[in-house]
C-alpha cells in the first residue's frame with residue numbers, strides 16, 4: 001500500500017487529504033439552503049456558485065433566470081446565497097413596508113475605506129440621520145436654484161459639439177456626456193469649475209471613473225472566502241480606489257479651507273456645512289441628529305461624485321443611442337422641444353419639467369437600460385414574506401434590468417416605445433414593475449437632480465443637433481459584464497446640425 005503513495009510521508013498524505021476534505025466541505029456548505037426552503041434556481045458550481053450560469057453578462061443572466069424560474073429564485077454569488085425577487089407584493093413589503101424594520105440596509109462588505117459613513121453605505125439609525133440631513137439639499141426648490149449653473153454647463157456642451165457636427169466626426173458619445181456630468185456634479189455639489197468639457201484631460205474624470213471600478217481579485221477572493229473579510233478590513237483593503245478617494249478628499253479639503261465664514265455659494269457642500277451650526281454643541285467631530293461631522297461631510301461629497309457621475313453619463317449615452325436608432329421618436333421629441341421653446345429659445349425649468357413626451361422618452365430609455373441592474377437589501381432578522389422565509393443576513397436582490405424587460409409586464413419588452421409612459425398608458429403599468437431609481441425610503445437621493453440634468457442636456461442638444469447612426473455604430477449592442485449596465489464597446493454616433 002505504502003508503495004502506491006510515493007514522494008510524501010504518511011503524515012503529509014493525511015494532512016493533504018484533510019485539507020482536500022475541508023476544501024470540498026467548506027465549498028459545498030452554503031449550497032443546499034434554497035433547496036431546503038423549496039425555492040427554485042440554477043444549480044451552483046463549487047466555489048463559483050451560480051455566477052454566469054445562463055449568460056456571461058450578469059443582468060442578461062437574470063433575464064434568463066426570471067424566464068426559467070418565475071418571480072422568486074435562489075442564486076449563489078460565489079458562496080453567498082442571494083434571493084432574487086420580482087414578485088410585486090414581496091417588493092412592496094421589502095422596499096417600502098418593512099424598510100425600517102427588516103430591510104433598512106444594503107449588502108455591506110465593510111471594505112469601504114474612508115467612505116464608511118457615506119449615506120449609501122451607512123446603516124440603520126446612522127443612515128436615517130444622514131439621509132434626513134441631506135434630503136433638503138435635493139428638493140425641487142434647491143434643484144431649481146442650481147438650474148442656472150446646469151444651463152451654463154449644457155451651453156458649453158452644445159458649443160463644444162459644433163465643430164464635431166461640422167466636420168462630420170464619428171463621436172464616442174461617452175466622451176461628450178462624461179465631462180458634462182462631471183462638470184454639473186462638481187459645480188452643483190461644491191461650486192468647483194472644472195470645465196472638463198473644454199479640458200478633457202482633467203484628472204477629475206479619470207478619478208471619478210476609477211472610484212467605481214471595484215478590484216476584481218478582491219471581489220473574487222471575498223466571494224470564495226468571506227471568512228477573510230475581517231482580515232482584509234484590517235489590512236486596509238478597500239473596494240473604492242484609495243488614490244481616487246484621496247484625490248477628491250484633497251480637493252474638498254482645499255475648497256473648505258478657502259471658504260470664508262461669509263461666503264455662501266448655495267451648493268450641496270455649503271448646505272451640509274450650514275447644517276453643522278444647527279446642532280446644539282459645537283464639536284464638529286461628534287455626530288448629532290441635526291448635523292454632520294467634518295468627516296461625514298467629506299464622505300457625502302465624494303459619494304455624490306461616485307453615485308452621480310457614471311449613472312447620469314450612462315443614462316445620456318443610452319438616450320443618444322435609442323434616439324439615433326429610432327429617428328421617428330427623435331423627430332417627435334424635437335417637435336415637442338421646438339413648440340415648447342420656439343426659435344431655439346432658452347430652456348426654462350418649469351417648462352422643461354412639464355414636457356410630456358420628453359418624460360416618456362427618458363423613462364423608456366431607463367426602462368431598457370437602468371444603470372443599476374440590481375438593487376439589494378439585507379434581512380436583519382428571519383422573516384416570512386408572502387409565504388417565503390427569508391433568513392437573517394440573507395441578501396435579497398431585485399433584478400431591475402430583468403424586471404423591466406419582463407414580457408408579462410412589458411409587451412415586446414426589447415422595443416423602444418416611449419408611449420408606454422404616456423398619460424393614457426401610464427395607468428396600465430403594474431406597481432413595482434419600474435424602478436430605475438429604486439423604490440421606498442432608501443431610493444435614489446439624487447433622482448430629481450439627475451432627471452433635470454439629463455433632460456436639460458437632451459433638450460439643449462436636440463434643439464441644435466440630431467443624432468444619427470453610422471458604420472461604426474454597433475447594432476445590436478454587446479453589453480458589458482462588469483459593473484453598471486453599459487455597452488462593452490463605446491457607442492459611436494454622428495451629429496447633424498439642425
Ligand code: HEM
Nearest residue numbers: 120307308311312315372437438439442443444445446450
Ligand atoms: C440617472 C442617474 C441615476 C440613476 C439611474 C440612479 C440610480 C440609483 C439607484 C438604483 C439607487 C439605489 C436605490 C435603492 O437601493 O432603492 C441609487 C442610490 C443613490 N443615489 Fe442615485 N442614481 C442616479 C443619479 C444620482 C445622482 C446624480 C446622485 C447625487 C447627486 C445620486 C445619489 C444617490 C445616493 C446618495 C444613493 C444612496 C441613497 C441611500 O442609500 O439612502 N444618484 N441611485
